[in-house]
Amino acid sequence: MELLLLPTTPHAAEYYESKKLSGENAGFDLFVPRKVVFSPGERKFVSMEVKAILQTNSAIAKHYWLLPRSSMSKTGLMMMNSVGVIDRSYRGELIAALWNTTDKEVVVEIGQRLVQIVAGDMTSFDSVKVISQLDTTERGEGGFGSTGV
Incomplete structure (x- = not known):
């Protein structure tokens, strides 16, 4: 399995260009590229400022999980x-999509790792590559209920 990453901002690119891969891990950590402050009970959508494709060694795209660390x-x-x-x-x-379940303010610092990409079958990644563009699909960038609620 190969994970292809396309950072969408120069700031986010800094986190992935030198990231080393460990074949022992089930997931690949994503970095929060901006400081985010959550008020008690607040819910926010936090962009990782990166796009990704998980593909087999024969370049077939696969579904994957975004899981909490x-x-x-x-x-x-x-x-x-x-x-x-x-x-x-x-x-x-x-x-x-994150929710502060506490009655206190929660601050997420730049570079903090909260979520990870995991292959659907828990297969470790053979490689992770930063790329300059992704292929296009009919679905495109529609997320969070874009295909129906």
Whole structure:
């Protein structure tokens, strides 16, 4: 499996251009590219400022998961939809729908890792590459209920 990443801002690109891959991990961590402040009980959609395609070694796109990292449990944040199912035809930015479950303000710092990309079958990635463009699909960038509620 190969993970292709397209950062959508120069700031986000800095986090992925030198990221090393460990074949021992089930997931690939994504970085929060901007500081985000959550008021108690607040819900926000947080863009990772990166697009991604997971593909087989024969260049066939695969579905994948956007999952919380275990360390998110220390923050008081939860993913609003528990997990993100990313369809193989989706070409938009990866966005984490997050909810502050506490009665305190939660600050997410630049570069903090809250979520990860995981292959649907839990296969480790053979490689992760930063690319300059993605192919197009009929679905394109429509996310969060764009195919029907």
